[in-house]
Amino acid sequence: MRIPILKLYEYLLITIQVELDDRTAIQFQEDLLDKIHETGAKGVVIDLTTVDMIDSYIAKILDDVVKMSALLGAKVVLTGIRPAVAITLIDLGINLKGVPTSLDLEKGLEKLQQELEG
Structure with a gap:
């Protein structure tokens, strides 16, 4: 199963609406x-x-996606992180330091524009 990646101007928008298993996460990483x-x-x-929940492997993939995107010159904003996901990330030692977050997609786009403008 592939996660759709939409292009809007100079941004890419991804809404993960499927259960993330290892294969889907790796495919998402490559596709992005x-x-x-x-x-x-x-x-x-x-x-x-x-x-709703992520395991250690999916958390690592998410962390890797953020870092790899930065190497390719793209800033990443994460939106809609649920409390259980935040707890899991911290428990696993994945702090995503410097990665902007937002409560929803609309605010995430605004935050991304602010980040890129300086």
């Missing part, structure tokens, strides 16, 4: 990096509103 490379996107918003 390819899309950043082919479009030259400057920013990415990843909406996690429907993600």
Whole structure:
């Protein structure tokens, strides 16, 4: 199963609406990096509103996606992180320091614009 990646101007928007298993997470990582490379996107918003729980492997993939996106020149904003997901990330030692977050997709887009403007 593939997670859709939408392009809006110079941004990529991702709303994860499926259960993340290992294979889906790896495919998402590859698809996102390819899309950043082919479009030259400057920013990415990843909406996690429907993600109830994550395990250590998915958390690591998410952390890797943020770091790899930055290497390709794209700033990532995470939106819709639920309390259980936040707790899991912290318990696993994944702090995503410097990664902007927002409560919802709309505010995430605004935050991304602010981050890119300086």
